[in-house]
Amino acid sequence: MTDTTSKAGKEYLDPRKELDESGRPRLRSRELFYSGRVIFEEGDQGQHAYYIEKGRVEISVRAGSHRVVVSELGSGEVFGEMALLSNQRRAATVKAMEDTTVTVISQNELQKKLGKIEDVVIRSLIFLLIDRLKKANKGQAQQYTRLADFQDRMMGIHHRIDKEFDEKQREAMREEIAPLLGQLEAVLDKYAQRKQKA
Numbered sequence: 596m597t598d599t600t601s602k603a604g605k606e607y608l609d610p611r612k613e614l615d616e617s618g619r620p621r622l623r624s625r626e627l628f629y630s631g632r633v634i635f636e637e638g639d640q641g642q643h644a645y646y647i648e649k650g651r652v653e654i655s656v657r658a659g660s661h662r663v664v665v666s667e668l669g670s671g672e673v674f675g676e677m678a679l680l681s682n683q684r685r686a687a688t689v690k691a692m693e694d695t696t697v698t699v700i701s702q703n704e705l706q707k708k709l710g711k712i713e714d715v716v717i718r719s720l721i722f723l724l725i726d727r728l729k730k731a732n733k734g735q736a737q738q739y740t741r742l743a744d745f746q747d748r749m750m751g752i753h754h755r756i757d758k759e760f761d762e763k764q765r766e767a768m769r770e771e772i773a774p775l776l777g778q779l780e781a782v783l784d785k786y787a788q789r790k791q792k793a
Contacts, residue, residue: 624699628652628691634675639685641678643699647671650695656687667692679705680725 625648628634634645637657647670654666654674665687668674678685679702712718756765 624701626697626699628695628697630691630693630695632691634689634691634695634697635685637685637688641675641683641685642702644673644676644679644705645689645697645699646673648696648698650697651692652695653690653692654687655690662688673700676700676705677728 651669655662655664
């Protein structure tokens with residue numbers, strides 16, 4: 596039996612309130628991560644998932660030479676579950692943005708829960724959804740890499756213009772480039788609107 600807590604009108608499972616077979620609260624490990632502390636790094640082996648009791652975390656990925664923040668999570672949300680579900684290394688780095696208290700969920704505990712699902716169809720559906728989520732995460736990581744490459748190229752162009760051209764040439768170039776920047780902004784606006792609809 597698992598209780599739920601409400602956050603902004605949504606219901607979230609609260610693993611602290613889960614009861615064992617005898618109806619007593621099941622004890623879970625808790626950890627406190629101080630603001631700025633890295634909880635785990637991209638590439639680490641994943642042994643635990645974390646339920647945020649209180650606080651906020653930042654999730655980021657490496658994309659080329661850059662680190663891109665992909666999400667922020669707060670109370671009532673879970674992170675680190677993908678490494679447990681897929682037996683792969685951590686796909687992102689998670690850092691506490693403020694003092695953050697978490698409930699630790701072990702891989703063994705999760706496997707026991709999944710093993711208790713008797714309905715073969717439901718169990719198959721869960722693993723299918725996990726597989727689709729892994730593929731979606733992989734596609735998202737490729738997008739971050741392309742974005743980082745684009746940023747690197749733009750920085751290279753900016754550096755080259757500053758280094759190779761005097762102020763008069765840069766001014767002439769700005770006038771010529773202005774329409775291209777307008778087109779680029781239109782493309783960025785289009786993608787931002789698509790993201791909001793998704």
